[in-house]
Amino acid sequence: MASATTTTIAQESVPISLKTTNVANKDSKVAKATEAVYDWDTFKFAPIRESQVSRAMTSRYFKDLDKYAESDIVIVGAGSSGLTAAYILGKSRPDLKIAIIEANVAVGGGCFLGGQLFSSMVLRKPADVFIKELGLEYEDEGNYIVVKHAALFITKLCSKVLELPNVKLFNATCVEDLITRPTETGVRVAGVVTNWTLVSMHHDDQSCMDPNTINAKVIISCTGHDGPMGAFCVKRLVSQGLIKRNLMGCLDMNKAEDAIVTKTREVFPGLVVAGMELSECDSSNRMGPTFGAMVLSGIKAAEEALNVFDLRAKQDAESY
C-alpha cells in the first residue's frame, strides 16, 4: 500500500510542493508493533529545507520566551519535587502560566537513579497514592512501595507535565539571581534572573554576559541540597541577609521526610521552597534514597503557592 505525503516548503516567500511515496511493509517481523514500517529499499523522507527546521524551533521558542516573560508562577529546578509541584499546579489552575527553569539539559535531578547507582526507587507510604494516580506500577512492601526504575517515575511525571498546555519547561537555563520589589514591611521576591547555564558557568572567563528576566507573582524553588548549583534561592537570600542559613542535618530517614513535607512553605514573601533545598534553611536531616517526601513536598508547595497567590498577585499589580 502506498502512502503519499505532500509537503510544502516555504523558500522565503515562494512555496514549492513536493511529494513522497512510501510503501508499507505488512510482512515485516515488526509490523505488529508499528504501522511505521516500509519497504526500506525505496523509502524516502518527506523533503525539508534546513531553514524550516530552524524556524520551526526558534519561532516557537521565542514566542514562549515572550509569553512567559510575565509568568504567574516560576518553578526553579525540575527534580522530583519541582516536577511534582508543576504537575499539581498545572492541573489545579489551568488559568495560570507556569514556567519551569531547569539548569541541566535533562530533567530529573537526583531522581534518574534510586540511590548510589541502583535503579529502583523507594517511596514510603502515603506517597503511593500519587504514584497510583500517575498510573505507575509498583511493588507494595507494606510501609513502602518500590517502583522498578526511578527513571520510569521521573520520565512519566515529566511527560505529564509537558502535556499540560499552561506549563513551559526552559531547560539548559539556570536561575542566577532573583528579582525583588519593596513592600510595606521589607521586600518580596518578584521574579527570577535567568541565563543559559553554559553562559552562567563562564562568567569568570568571558566578558560580562548579561542575563534575561522573568517576572512572576510566586516563585517555587526546588533546587535540591547544597552543591555547585543546589539550594540556589535559599543561598541567594542568605547572601543578602534576608533569611538565615541552617545547614542540612545528617541522614535520618524517619525525621527527614516528615520535616521536609510539613515545613514546605513560603519561607520569604514570594518564595516557596520545596524538596531538599528546604533542609538548607531549616537544618532538616537528609533522607537519602527515599523519595516520598519529594513527591509530597511538591504537592504541598503547589498548595502553599496557591494559598499566597492572590496576595502576591495584588502586590505585584500595585508595583511596577
Ligand code: AHZ
Ligand atoms: O539541575 C538541578 C536539579 O535538576 C536544578 N537546579 C539547581 N540549581 C538550579 C538553578 N537554576 C535552575 N540555579 C537549578 N535549576 O534543580 C534540580 C534539583 O533536583 P534534585 O533532585 O536535586 O532536588 P529535589 O529536592 O527535588 O530532590 C532531592 C532528592 C534527594 S534527597 C537526597 C539526600 O538526602 O541526600 N539527595 C537527593 C538528590
